[in-house]
Amino acid sequence: MDFKTKALTKSIWVFHFASASCNNCDIEILDALTPKFDLERFGILLVGSIRHADVMLVTGAVSHKGAVRLKRIYEQAPKPCLVIAVGCCACSMCIFRDSYNMSGPVDRLIPVHAYIPGCPPKPEAMIMGVVKLVKALKKG
Amino acid sequence: MVNTLFYFIVFPGFLFTALVGLLVSWIDRKVTARVQWRVGPPILQPVYDFVKLLGKETIVPQGGSRSTFLFAPLFGLAAVTAVSTLLWLVMFSPEKTFLGDLIVVIYLLTIPSISLILGGFASANPLASLGASREMKMILAYELPFILAIFTPVIQAHGLIRLGDLLQYQWANSIFLSSWSGFIAFVVAIICMQAKLALVPFDIPEAETEIIAGPYIEYSGAPLALYKLTRWMMLFVVPMFLVVMFMGGIIFRGWHILWGILKYVLLLVIIILMRNTNPRLRIDQAIKFFWGPMTILAVIGIILAFLGI
Numbered sequence: 001m002d003f004k005t006k007a008l009t010k011s012i013w014v015f016h017f018a019s020a021s022c023n024n025c026d027i028e029i030l031d032a033l034t035p036k037f038d039l040e041r042f043g044i045l046l047v048g049s050i051r052h053a054d055v056m057l058v059t060g061a062v063s064h065k066g067a068v069r070l071k072r073i074y075e076q077a078p079k080p081c082l083v084i085a086v087g088c089c090a091c092s093m094c095i096f097r098d099s100y101n102m103s104g105p106v107d108r109l110i111p112v113h114a115y116i117p118g119c120p121p122k123p124e125a126m127i128m129g130v131v132k133l134v135k136a137l138k139k140g
Numbered sequence: 141m142v143n144t145l146f147y148f149i150v151f152p153g154f155l156f157t158a159l160v161g162l163l164v165s166w167i168d169r170k171v172t173a174r175v176q177w178r179v180g181p182p183i184l185q186p187v188y189d190f191v192k193l194l195g196k197e198t199i200v201p202q203g204g205s206r207s208t209f210l211f212a213p214l215f216g217l218a219a220v221t222a223v224s225t226l227l228w229l230v231m232f233s234p235e236k237t238f239l240g241d242l243i244v245v246i247y248l249l250t251i252p253s254i255s256l257i258l259g260g261f262a263s264a265n266p267l268a269s270l271g272a273s274r275e276m277k278m279i280l281a282y283e284l285p286f287i288l289a290i291f292t293p294v295i296q297a298h299g300l301i302r303l304g305d306l307l308q309y310q311w312a313n314s315i316f317l318s319s320w321s322g323f324i325a326f327v328v329a330i331i332c333m334q335a336k337l338a339l340v341p342f343d344i345p346e347a348e349t350e351i352i353a354g355p356y357i358e359y360s361g362a363p364l365a366l367y368k369l370t371r372w373m374m375l376f377v378v379p380m381f382l383v384v385m386f387m388g389g390i391i392f393r394g395w396h397i398l399w400g401i402l403k404y405v406l407l408l409v410i411i412i413l414m415r416n417t418n419p420r421l422r423i424d425q426a427i428k429f430f431w432g433p434m435t436i437l438a439v440i441g442i443i444l445a446f447l448g449i
Contacts, residue, residue, distance in 0.1 A: 078360040
């Protein structure tokens with residue numbers, strides 16, 4: 001594994017995009033970034049601007065208005081940028097499967113590289129998801 | 141010619157300052173983590189951050205000035221490298237000082253902030269413009285007491301204005317910190333240094349919760365890596381400047397080297413503790429603070445220096 005990929009796996013800057021979620025997944029993401037789980041050990045930092053991000057965490061089943069913005073934000077992210085769908089709603093729309101006002105799960109709009117199911121997923125589950133993503137990156 | 145290139149690029153110029161800057165930024169993050177009862181990143185973390193940023197795509201926003209956007213980080217990097225080269229060369233051999241080098245250092249130390257303002261305004265983003273305008277107001281605010289504080293040692297040394305002469309004066313007599321005027325000026329200079337480094341409580345331009353990274357918002361990839369490197373190098377260079385002005389620099393003989401490094405570490409610890417225990421100020425509060433109490437304190441320091449205390 002060359003040094004460029006190694007640096008990408010060791011320094012992951014995370015951007016959080018919440019679209020029409022009930023905010024429980026967002027609260028759990030916030031919990032994962034607190035000193036109790038200390039994700040800075042792994043080089044994970046929360047950034048405010050999408051242009052600084054390596055990983056975009058998307059929560060919530062995406063509404064129609066949110067879908068437009070989600071696609072625009074994904075295009076604004078400098079590649080390589082990975083997308084992680086956090087929570088059942090982002091992975092598969094869950095109980096909102098047949099609703100009229102949702103634009104579908106995230107992978108219908110932008111490419112998703114990891115799915116973290118749960119309603120909401122515990123911070124430990126999110127960390128395991130990130131670790132699996134990093135291992136998959138290392139393999140190629 | 142080859143000598144000058146070596147000094148500027150390898151030691152004590154770019155490579156040396158960049159490596160120590162990486163180390164110092166790691167120390168900052170590690171101590172912050174410890175203060176918050178957590179473990180913190182490993183020592184190579186700034187290297188990973190820098191290399192990762194170099195490998196990302198560089199996106200230039202539409203509507204902004206393309207060449208200004210891409211070249212702005214280079215000015216700050218070059219300026220901070222020049223300051224570091226000057227300071228360390230003067231510390232190694234004080235007779236190499238030239239007339240006006242103190243003024244040159246003060247001017248060069250404002251250039252990283254100016255390059256950030258340039259980059260912010262070239263970004264064609266209202267949040268970046270807001271952050272850049274806040275940075276401009278901050279420079280107006282803190283430069284006045286900073287320059288007053290820096291000239292207090294000059295007054296105390298009866299008008300010696302070359303850096304080498306100031307160093308040799310301190311080695312012959314006592315360091316400027318040991319007098320009352322020097323101490324007051326040192327306190328003012330530390331607080332102005334916190335604003336110059338754009339650290340809490342004065343990280344107003346990059347107020348994350350308010351304006352999402354401020355002037356840095358549209359930067360990605362290699363230009364962002366250069367901005368971050370400039371910030372880390374400033375964290376090394378500006379306290380070193382204060383050590384030279386107020387604490388007699390580093391004397392390169394035996395145990396004095398360790399003593400000199402400890403002087404720098406003391407300033408670093410003060411910066412990190414201030415950074416971790418304070419909330420952020422509003423820009424109008426910061427301006428009132430620097431033009432009010434800080435300037436008055438700096439003027440008191442200058443009066444005491446004229447009186448010889």
